[in-house]
Amino acid sequence: MKYKDIEKSEKLDQVIKEMKNIFRTVPYGVDHTMKVLANTRTIMEGENVDCQTSCIIELSAVLHDIGSVEALRKYGSMEGHLQEQEGVPIARNILSEHNYEPFVIERVCYIVGNHHTPEKINGKDFQILWEADLIENMQVMDCTKDTETLRKFVSKKIKTQAGKALALCKYS
Ligand SMILES: [Fe+2]
Structure with a gap:
């Protein structure tokens, strides 16, 4: 690995540590997040x-x-828009503490702050994150009940070829 890549992965590890700390009382949150991260990596490869x-x-x-976690603490609800709203300042703090460049912080905060709102998708980065999260969430959705429903859902909702392949491979 090049020095820059090592630095990048060490910084990401620090952010993962912060995420695990915030989700310490909600193990499902850590598990889900790590699966979404793995999905993004699979999609990015393609x-x-x-x-x-x-x-x-x-x-x-x-x-x-x-x-x-903060949405639940403040409002007793983990509803999508509350998660988006509460997530932005927390993400901004963590990324600033780890000295990410301002444009990286702004872009990640935009995605975190809109990740339940597919109409706000405005780039490949957001698209891939959205698909990675959706693919994980599909396990509790009706769309996986039979092959025909699954195929229709995937072709309607997932745009990237690698995302389509991942969803079909996971649930077929
Ligand atoms: Fe998620």
Whole structure:
């Protein structure tokens, strides 16, 4: 690994540690987040993503649900828009503490702050995070009940070829 890559993965490990600490009372949160991170990596492999974009996607995966614990504490609800709202300042704090560049912080915060709102998807980075999260959440959705329903759902909701392949492979 190149020095820059080592530095990048060490910084990501620190952010993962912060995420695990925030989810310490909610083990499902850690488990889900790590699965979404793994999904983003699988999709990225097939999607020709540059280094900067992959950094943004991985950080967005690690932090996408980071507001859910605070939403529950403040409002007694983990509803999507509350998670988005509460997640942004927490993500911003963590990324600033670890000296990420301002444009990385802004982009990750945009994705975290809109990740339940597919109309706000405005780039490949956001698209990949959204698909990675959806693929994980499909396990509790009706769309996996039979092959025909699954295929229709995947072709309607998932745009990237690697995302489609991953969803079909997981649930067929
Ligand atoms: Fe999620």
